[in-house]
Each structure stands twice: as structure tokens, then as C-alpha cells.
Amino acid sequence: DQQVKQNSPSLSVQEGRISILNCDYTNSMFDYFLWYKKYPAEGPTFLISISSIKDKNEDGRFTVFLNKSAKHLSLHIVPSQPGDSAVYFCAASVGGTSYGKLTFGQGTILTVHP
Amino acid sequence: DGGITQSPKYLFRKEGQNVTLSCEQNLNHDAMYWYRQDPGQGLRLIYYSQIVNDFQKGDIAEGYSVSREKKESFPLTVTSAQKNPTAFYLCASSMLGIQTTQYFGPGTRLTVL
Numbered sequence: 001d002q003q004v005k006q007n008s009p010s011l012s013v014q015e016g017r018i019s020i021l022n023c024d025y026t027n028s029m030f031d032y033f034l035w036y037k038k039y040p041a042e043g044p045t046f047l048i049s050i051s052s053i054k055d056k057n058e059d060g061r062f063t064v065f066l067n068k069s070a071k072h073l074s075l076h077i078v079p080s081q082p083g084d085s086a087v088y089f090c091a092a093s094v095g096g097t098s099y100g101k102l103t104f105g106q107g108t109i110l111t112v113h114p
Numbered sequence: 115d116g117g118i119t120q121s122p123k124y125l126f127r128k129e130g131q132n133v134t135l136s137c138e139q140n141l142n143h144d145a146m147y148w149y150r151q152d153p154g155q156g157l158r159l160i161y162y163s164q165i166v167n168d169f170q171k172g173d174i175a176e177g178y179s180v181s182r183e184k185k186e187s188f189p190l191t192v193t194s195a196q197k198n199p200t201a202f203y204l205c206a207s208s209m210l211g212i213q214t215t216q217y218f219g220p221g222t223r224l225t226v227l
């Protein structure tokens with residue numbers, strides 16, 4: 001049972017344009033969501049997170065939107081840069097836990113063309 | 115510099131041998147985690163630990179074992195009972211508390227021949 005899904009395996013975007021990465025979840029108990037960026041053969045790097053009490057969180061070029069009723073979150077990267085090319089994972093955790101056990105999506109490969 | 119180290123970066127073992135992957139952190143985090151990543155898949159949780167001398171099974175613990183004798187260290191042993199051990203293994207750590215962020219090490223690529 002895949003509780004966190006990234007339905008687009010890949011996304012290709014032109015440099016300077018907006019990249020929109022999507023993530024859907026099924027467990028209504030999730031209350032904290034994170035996005036990680038990962039290069040091949042390296043560990044994921046934390047990008048941005050959002051609590052379920054918010055619907056938007058911004059950090060520089062990265063903005064995460066949360067739609068709780070649709071159980072959907074998205075990551076917007078504006079403007080996209082070639083260095084943003086990587087695999088992006090969304091992850092979620094259930095509230096009330098003291099250790100933040102994460103459930104990950106399958107990842108979306110983002111390619112930003114110069 | 116604070117961070118998480120995993121060694122070695124690449125590891126080769128013969129089928130039937132146990133192998134131990136190292137994970138050390140100097141972030142003073144209480145919680146540590148082991149994940150496995152296979153091609154085209156997300157990260158799957160193997161084991162996690164909130165405190166020294168205590169750990170819990172994750173979603174895919176069969177064929178793996180861990181220990182947590184020190185706060186800084188959380189080694190993972192891939193035993194011969196693990197049916198498909200070839201994978202990319204990632205260690206992470208976090209502070210305790212709700213809505214905490216996990217930080218990852220660089221990973222170890224294990225290939226069983």
C-alpha cells in the first residue's frame with residue numbers, strides 16, 4: 001500500500017521556467033511533509049517542509065503548497081536552474097510520534113535544460 | 115563540521131556473507147535511521163532507534179540487524195538471510211520531537227556477487 005505517491009516519474013523544464021513537482025498521499029494522519037533533493041549515489045538533501053496547519057511555505061526559489069482536502073502537495077521551483085536537475089522525493093510523517101518516522105514517495109526525476 | 119558519515123562508499127561481498135555498514139553522526143541527534151533505496155523506488159525504512167540500546171523494526175527489517183551502543187553510532191548488518199541485499203543504503207538522524215527533519219548521510223552502495 002503506497003501511502004505517498006509521486007505519479008510523474010520524470011519532468012523536463014527549460015531553464016528560467018517554473019518546475020512543479022506533485023505528490024499525493026492517502027493517510028489522513030500525516031501532518032508533516034518534506035521535500036528532499038537527491039543526486040545519484042549521494043544521500044538526499046533536505047529542501048523544505050510544511051506542517052499540516054499551513055497551506056504554503058516559501059524558502060527562496062522553493063515553495064511548497066499543501067491541499068489537505070485533496071491530500072495533495074506540490075513543490076514549485078522558480079526560476080529553475082540546471083543545477084536543480086536531480087531526483088526529488090516527497091515524504092510525510094504521522095503526528096504525535098516522537099521520532100518523525102518518514103514515508104517516502106517514489107521520486108520524480110527533474111531535468112532542467114539550459 | 116557536523117554531519118553524518120557512512121563508510122565505505124562502495125562495498126562488494128560474496129553471497130552468503132554477512133556485512134556491516136557503518137554510520138556515525140556528530141550532530142548530537144538522538145534518533146537514527148536506516149533506509150534502503152532500489153532503482154525507481156523511494157526510500158524504505160529498515161530500522162530506527164530513538165535512544166541508546168533501543169531500536170525498532172521498520173517496514174523491511176527481515177534479513178537485517180542493528181545495534182545502538184553509542185549515541186553517535188548505528189551500524190547495520192546485512193545478513194545472509196536478506197534475499198536481495200544489493201541496494202543503496204542510507205543512514206539518517208534527527209532530533210527527537212514531533213515534526214522533526216531527518217538528515218542523511220552520503221550512502222553506501224552494496225553489491226553482492
